[in-house]
Amino acid sequence: xxxxxxxxxxxxxxxxxxxxxxAQDKPFAEQKVVLQISDADPTKQTLVLNVASNLIKAYxxxxxxxxxxxxxxxxxLMFDDNHNKGRISGLTDSGVRFAACGNTRKKMTKxxxxxxxxNGNATVVPAGVVRIVDLVNEGYILVKx
Amino acid sequence: MIPTRRKIYSLMAVIAGCLITxxxxxxxxxxxxxxxxxxxxxxxxAHVWGFIQAQYxxxxxxxxxxxxxxxxxxxxxxxxxxxxxxxxxxxxxxxxTGFPLDSKVNYFILAELGxxxxxxxxxxxxxxxxxxxxxxxxxARVRVGQFKYPGAEEGLQAIHVFDYINFTSVTNQLLLERxxxxxxxxxxxxxTPTPNADMNQYSQSVGAFRDVGVQVFDMFKGGSWEHTYxxxxxxGNGINRGDNDGNKDWxxxxxxxxxxxxxxxxxxxxxxxxxxxDGKRTNAYDRTQEQDRTRYGxxxxxxxxxxxxxxxxxxxxxxxxxxQHRPQxxxxxxxxxxxxxxxxxxxxxxxxxxxxxxxxxxxxxxxPTSASGHESTADTVTLGAQYHFNKKTxxxxxxxSRDYKSDTPAVNTQQKDVDGRFAIQVTHIF
Numbered sequence: 001x002x003x004x005x006x007x008x009x010x011x012x013x014x015x016x017x018x019x020x021x022x023a024q025d026k027p028f029a030e031q032k033v034v035l036q037i038s039d040a041d042p043t044k045q046t047l048v049l050n051v052a053s054n055l056i057k058a059y060x061x062x063x064x065x066x067x068x069x070x071x072x073x074x075x076x077l078m079f080d081d082n083h084n085k086g087r088i089s090g091l092t093d094s095g096v097r098f099a100a101c102g103n104t105r106k107k108m109t110k111x112x113x114x115x116x117x118x119n120g121n122a123t124v125v126p127a128g129v130v131r132i133v134d135l136v137n138e139g140y141i142l143v144k145x
Numbered sequence: 146m147i148p149t150r151r152k153i154y155s156l157m158a159v160i161a162g163c164l165i166t167x168x169x170x171x172x173x174x175x176x177x178x179x180x181x182x183x184x185x186x187x188x189x190x191a192h193v194w195g196f197i198q199a200q201y202x203x204x205x206x207x208x209x210x211x212x213x214x215x216x217x218x219x220x221x222x223x224x225x226x227x228x229x230x231x232x233x234x235x236x237x238x239x240x241x242t243g244f245p246l247d248s249k250v251n252y253f254i255l256a257e258l259g260x261x262x263x264x265x266x267x268x269x270x271x272x273x274x275x276x277x278x279x280x281x282x283x284x285a286r287v288r289v290g291q292f293k294y295p296g297a298e299e300g301l302q303a304i305h306v307f308d309y310i311n312f313t314s315v316t317n318q319l320l321l322e323r324x325x326x327x328x329x330x331x332x333x334x335x336x337t338p339t340p341n342a343d344m345n346q347y348s349q350s351v352g353a354f355r356d357v358g359v360q361v362f363d364m365f366k367g368g369s370w371e372h373t374y375x376x377x378x379x380x381g382n383g384i385n386r387g388d389n390d391g392n393k394d395w396x397x398x399x400x401x402x403x404x405x406x407x408x409x410x411x412x413x414x415x416x417x418x419x420x421x422x423d424g425k426r427t428n429a430y431d432r433t434q435e436q437d438r439t440r441y442g443x444x445x446x447x448x449x450x451x452x453x454x455x456x457x458x459x460x461x462x463x464x465x466x467x468x469q470h471r472p473q474x475x476x477x478x479x480x481x482x483x484x485x486x487x488x489x490x491x492x493x494x495x496x497x498x499x500x501x502x503x504x505x506x507x508x509x510x511x512x513p514t515s516a517s518g519h520e521s522t523a524d525t526v527t528l529g530a531q532y533h534f535n536k537k538t539x540x541x542x543x544x545x546s547r548d549y550k551s552d553t554p555a556v557n558t559q560q561k562d563v564d565g566r567f568a569i570q571v572t573h574i575f
Contacts, residue, residue: 040245042187073245081248082186112246 026095029065031055034135036144038128040073047145048077049087052096061094067135071101071128075108080117092121101128172412173402174301175375176364179278179288181242181251183408188242188251195237196305198259200570203228207562213336216344216469217523217549217563222265224344224469233570234259234304238274249280253292262321262351263384271350273384288360291384293353295362295375295398296320296420297442297459299485300354306410308453308489308531310541310568313504314523315459315483318466320440322352323475324382325429327389331472336559344470352383356394371402371414381424381438392435394424405449413450419443426464428476436476438464442484453489458482465508481508487527500529500543521551521560537574543567 026032033055037048052066070078077084078100088098100122109115118124125131136142181188204227206218220229238255242248255274257263263271276290293301299316312321325331326348334346358379365372380387381394400418407413421441428434444457460482467474483506490499507522529543544567549560 040190042184042189045187076186076245079186079248083184084187108246116246 026062026065028062031059031064032135032138032140033064033066034132034140034142035066035068036128036132036142037068037070037074037077038072038144044074044145045077045082045084049084049091051143051145052091053087056091056094056096065140066095067097067099067140069099069101069125069128069131069135070122071104075100075104075116075128078119078122080119082119085119088119088121098122099125099128099131101131102126104128172302172410172414173364173371173373173400173416174293174298174303175295175362175373175398177410178253178293178303179276179360179362180280180286181240181248182280182364186248188245188248190241190243190245191239192241193237193239194575195255196234196572196574197232197236198234198305198570198572199230199232200310200568201228201230202310202566202568204564204566206564206566208338209336209559209562211336212338213559214339214342214344215336215559215563217547217560219339219342219344221469222260222262222345225342226340232259233261236273236305250277251280252277262323262347263353264350265345266348267350271384273353273355284363284365285361286363288362289358291355291357291386292360294356294358294377294379294394294396294422295360296354296396296422296440297457298416298418298444298446298455299457303410305572305574308487308498308500308541309502309527309529310543310570311527311545311566313483313485313502314506314525315481315485315504318506318508318523319459319461319481319483320354322383322464323347323466323469323472324349324352324385325472325475327427327429329430331429333473334470336470346470346472349385350383355384356380356396357382357384357386358393360396362398369404371400371404373400373402374398381426390425390427390435392425392427394422394438397421411448413448415445415447415449417443417445426476430473430476434476436463436478438462448489451491451493453491454487456484456486458484467508479508480510481506482510483507496533498531498533500527500531502527502529519552521549521553521556523563524548539572541568541570541572543569 035048055064055066098121100118102124176182202220204218208214216224235258236255240253242251253274253276257271257273274292276288276292278286278288280286297320300320331346331348356379358377360375360377362375375398377396379394382389398420400416402414402416405413423439426436426438440461442459446455462480463478464475465477465479465481485504487502503526505524507520509520525545525547527543527545532540546565547563549563551557551560
């Protein structure tokens with residue numbers, strides 16, 4: 001029970017932090033984009049990072065607010081041992097946020113027999129799809145490369 | 146006395162020169178073929194891939210005075226005639242991580258359906274690779290199954306990015322192992338007129354630079370350098386499966402590479418490597434006899450476009466190949482050595498590449514009682530060109546000028562008329 005409460009508190013805090021980041025990190029953002037990665041196709045991992053990078057290049061780091069939300073097979077992008085770790089770190093420095101689906105992590109923990117270690121730059125949200133709906137309601141444009 | 150040792154020393158000097166001047170095209174084949182490390186967390190469950198090579202070859206050699214031909218004057222693997230169209234390689238395979246959430250385990254499986262030494266006499270199909278790699282122990286990845294053993298660059302490299310059509314004589318004869326049928330049914334054949342010379346008397350697959358066994362290996366990075374080691378133990382029976390003699394082969398390998406950039410099989414860098422193999426073979430015609438088989442070598446490879454330079458030296462003792470028509474003479478304690486130096490020039494902003502290679506090989510050295518006589522030498526200069534239609538499709542054209550001779554008059558009569566060979570080949574990777 002205590003574990004469950006801790007988890008709920010952590011998830012709530014994470015959501016609040018993400019929401020706060022969304023609002024505070026990019027006060028001058030004129031464009032707001034949420035990128036979805038939920039595909040098993042490995043080339044999609046590269047593609048979604050390329051899109052984020054291109055958005056930053058086109059509008060400038062301060063003028064565009066980008067969040068990448070991973071769920072389902074797409075969560076592999078945010079595994080700590082992912083080949084793209086360096087790129088994720090670079091994009092984080094440019095202000096891109098990474099949200100990892102808590103539901104998917106739970107499922108993968110069951111399949112793996114242990115909890116997968118996620119990239120330190122990723123923030124766990126309760127459900128990836130809910131996070132996307134929330135962001136769209138806040139005015140973000142949803143792009144699924 | 147044919148001065149092969151002097152040529153080898155010259156090649157070694159060239160390698161040493163490359164080391165000093167830091168002049169390389171090189172890829173880390175052990176990591177590329179054995180792991181999905183370059184796609185960590187990205188490797189698919191099953192990536193289907195393969196390639197097709199279609200070719201035509203024409204040999205310009207004259208027969209012996211009686212009108213007979215020996216294998217170097219005919220087109221393999223059939224060795225029937227002096228010209229042939231062929232689908233020499235048609236391979237299809239699957240690789241990846243069967244359970245993508247666990248990137249610590251990956252697999253590699255590949256089958257050959259083309260017409261070559263692997264499939265000749267084997268119904269036209271053969272499984273060349275089937276391996277599983279465990280990446281759990283830092284610094285000691287473990288690969289089990291059937292796969293390319295660590296060794297010389299020309300054998301270890303992915304054949305679909307090989308810059309020439311035919312192997313050098315030293316690789317073809319010293320390293321590409323032939324296995325006579327263990328029941329002793331493979332017999333010798335003398336020079337035969339064409340067509341339908343049918344000089345390939347081996348009924349089992351060539352070794353294809355592969356073995357079935359266990360390999361421990363890994364790569365370590367230090368700045369721009371990559372250092373790779375491998376230790377392997379295998380059956381020593383090529384891709385013919387099973388251990389036919391109860392003896393195991395041991396393989397050792399080390400490479401250090403200064404990586405310039407790029408990725409995959411055409412990564413730019415400068416690599417230097419050394420390798421050693423040791424095992425025993427049983428005489429197919431008298432199973433009470435065993436023979437040591439040792440091979441060793443070193444080399445260097447440099448690629449930084451527009452230039453590529455490669456040089457290798459190799460030597461071996463025991464089981465010295467005497468030709469596709471003489472399977473009963475492969476069991477021997479002869480010595481052999483050779484090497485090659487080659488270079489490539491990528492022409493400006495075109496898709497064209499010019500290649501030039503010199504290779505030398507001497508067999509039956511220091512062995513006056515060899516069944517086949519004394520030293521025989523093969524020197525070849527190959528001039529080639531490649532046109533890259535795109536990253537996956539290319540055309541190779543090459544002409545090999547060959548000079549074969551032997552200290553033994555009877556052998557020399559057969560070899561002295563070995564002449565030029567023209568080859569053209571299209572490769573498409575999918």
